[in-house]
Amino acid sequence: MARPTQHDSERTRARIVDAAVLSFSAEGFSAMTTRRLAEAAEVNVATLSYHFGSKEGVYRACVDAVYTRLTDRAVDLLPTLMEATPEVMMRAIYRLAREEQAGVRLLLREVLDHGRLTATTEEAHFLPGIEQYAGMLDHLPAALRPDSPTHARLAVVSVGFLVSRFATMDEDSLQHALGVPDRADVEDAVVRALTRTALSLVRSP
Numbered sequence: 774m775a776r777p778t779q780h781d782s783e784r785t786r787a788r789i790v791d792a793a794v795l796s797f798s799a800e801g802f803s804a805m806t807t808r809r810l811a812e813a814a815e816v817n818v819a820t821l822s823y824h825f826g827s828k829e830g831v832y833r834a835c836v837d838a839v840y841t842r843l844t845d846r847a848v849d850l851l852p853t854l855m856e857a858t859p860e861v862m863m864r865a866i867y868r869l870a871r872e873e874q875a876g877v878r879l880l881l882r883e884v885l886d887h888g889r890l891t892a893t894t895e896e897a898h899f900l901p902g903i904e905q906y907a908g909m910l911d912h913l914p915a916a917l918r919p920d921s922p923t924h925a926r927l928a929v930v931s932v933g934f935l936v937s938r939f940a941t942m943d944e945d946s947l948q949h950a951l952g953v954p955d956r957a958d959v960e961d962a963v964v965r966a967l968t969r970t971a972l973s974l975v976r977s978p
Contacts (some may be wrong), residue, residue: 778925786824786834794835795832802832802886814957833893836883836897840898846873847905855912862909863936863968867960878941885897903929910975919975930972939963 777821789897792814796805806830811821846869854862870877883890890899910918919925939947944959953962 782824785816785820789816789821789824789831790838793831794839794879795875795966797832797835798875798882801882802828807831833891835879836894837897838875839879840894840902842876843869843873844898844902844905847902851909854909859913859917859972860964860968863959863971864964867940867964867967870936874941877937878916879974881937881941906933913975917972917975925975928971931974932967935967939967 789810793805793810796810796813805828807818807821810828810831814821821831825834841958847866850865850869854865857865863875883894903926907919907922910925910928919928942950944956947953947959947963948956951959951962951966953959
């Protein structure tokens with residue numbers, strides 16, 4: 774029997790992480806077991822333990838993977854967003870969050886289930902992400918720019934939580950909550966609301 778190659782090992786790790794992101798985002802950390810995670814990834818418990826050591830190890834790998842993917846995709850968007858209108862910028866960010874819905878929900882659960890982000894997650898992902906998005910605000914017209922780094926961070930964190938909450942709701946709930954008659958208009962309504970809120974938070978008082 775041929776021995777597993779490094780490529781096979783990386784694919785196995787990726788498959789476990791992909792399946793675990795869906796499982797953790799749907800049910801939370803406490804509800805999952807290593808056996809259920811292994812079943813979801815179609816591997817045995819020994820394979821999961823070999824790659825990650827424990828359920829906590831799988832979870833931390835999932836959080837890292839989600840942050841990395843969101844950051845990479847945001848970086849890809851930056852060149853086109855720098856010259857975009859606030860509404861176009863917000864639509865792109867909202868669509869990204871919707872497309873990465875399971876990952877975004879996992880990050881929300883990270884705070885809900887654990888009470889806070891771990892120091893490692895804050896230092897490696899959360900704080901650099903805030904800096905990245907706060908830096909985007911420097912490209913806004915002068916009248917719209919925050920008047921201090923703290924103001925910029927507050928705006929980014931506040932809008933980030935709002936985008937995450939909207940992005941993780943199903944469309945039926947969004948349509949009913951917003952009172953939008955036509956489902957096709959839900960995204961437009963959300964983006965307009967997020968844009969207005971973001972601009973009110975960003976503008977200096």
